[in-house]
Amino acid sequence: MNEKNKKNKRESWSFRKGVILFFVVMILAMVSVIIFVRGSEKTEKTGKDFSEDIKGGNEKGQVKQSNTTVVIDPGHGGNDPGKVSSDGVLEKEVNLQIAFCLKAELEERGYNTVMLRETDANLAIEGATNKKMSDMKNRVSIINDSDADILISVHQNSYSDPSVRGPQVFYDEASKAGEEFALILQEGLNSINPEYSRKCKSSQDYYILEKSVCTGVIVECGFMSCPEETALLTSVDYQQKIASAIADAIEKTYN
Ligand SMILES: [Zn+2]
Missing domain, CATH: 3.40.630.40 (Zn-dependent exopeptidases)
Known part of the structure; x- marks a missing residue:
């Protein structure tokens, strides 16, 4: 293997490592997004329930x-x-x-x-x-x-x-x-x-x-x-x- 081939092989390996790293980062990012969205849905639901309680109270002119x-x-x-x-x-x-x-x-x-x-x-x-x-x-x-x-x-x-x-x-x-x-x-x-x-x-x-x-x-x-x-x-x-x-x-x- 001459120096040129060695260099190409190194560059090719580096490129593959870059691609793998890119996918790992992408997967981690997607997992984070899924966790965040689910969390938001939960908060939204809780917030909605709570506001309905408050609304129910206000409609009757009452407080808790x-x-x-x-x-x-x-x-x-x-x-x-x-x-x-x-x-x-x-x-x-x-x-x-x-x-x-x-x-x-x-x-x-x-x-x-x-x-x-x-x-x-x-x-x-x-x-x-x-x-x-x-x-x-x-x-x-x-x-x-x-x-x-x-x-x-x-x-x-x-x-x-x-x-x-x-x-x-x-x-x-x-x-x-x-x-x-x-x-x-x-x-x-x-x-x-x-x-x-x-x-x-x-x-x-x-x-x-x-x-x-x-x-x-x-x-x-x-x-x-x-x-x-x-x-x-x-x-x-x-x-x-x-x-x-x-x-x-x-x-x-x-x-
Ligand atoms: Zn009296």
């Missing part, structure tokens, strides 16, 4: 459960007892007990809660000339600062006829969402004791509902003018039933 904040407003407190039963039970105390049941029930179900009071004190500024107005304004201010989704204001009712009883939900006349929620909640409360079912009512006279930016209802859990119902309202079992019915209605609306 873990992001839902409920403001619980135990009515009255301090120098304002609310209704007083014939045997001296104070509405402010019943309201607070039911509010605590509701707070525990909601937190167990994964909701965020904000309590407007946790002690026997209203929210009026000390020395305010109109204590009731000062109290209400401060409640509204906390509600609107809390970025809450729903307000549950807990109260007890009273009427001249002591046989009148049953829970009743009130909503702001101008709030469609309030009405929808009130209907669901009223149905749930009626199922505790169907014999004393009532209908929810709209009102334009509730300052707290009118001024709060979130959906809100006032729950008159029962009539303190009815001795039998007052006895129920002060029992832990019944308070828990009311709290569960309210939490169920929230879950139906904000799930």
Whole structure:
């Protein structure tokens, strides 16, 4: 083999090595592309599923459960007892007990809660000339600062006829969402004791509902003018039933 042949053979071998290397690189590149495309398809699918979830929530005007904040407003407190039963039970105390049941029930179900009071004190500024107005304004201010989704204001009712009883939900006349929620909640409360079912009512006279930016209802859990119902309202079992019915209605609306 002369030098020229040797040189040709070397060049030919180098050329073959180049071709083999080229194919190896091409195959590796194709494998990489396949892996990348499959990965992208997966991400796309996950992304699509997720966006459908979000869309589903938005269509109903709802947020995911873990992001839902409920403001619980135990009515009255301090120098304002609310209704007083014939045997001296104070509405402010019943309201607070039911509010605590509701707070525990909601937190167990994964909701965020904000309590407007946790002690026997209203929210009026000390020395305010109109204590009731000062109290209400401060409640509204906390509600609107809390970025809450729903307000549950807990109260007890009273009427001249002591046989009148049953829970009743009130909503702001101008709030469609309030009405929808009130209907669901009223149905749930009626199922505790169907014999004393009532209908929810709209009102334009509730300052707290009118001024709060979130959906809100006032729950008159029962009539303190009815001795039998007052006895129920002060029992832990019944308070828990009311709290569960309210939490169920929230879950139906904000799930
Ligand atoms: Zn009240």
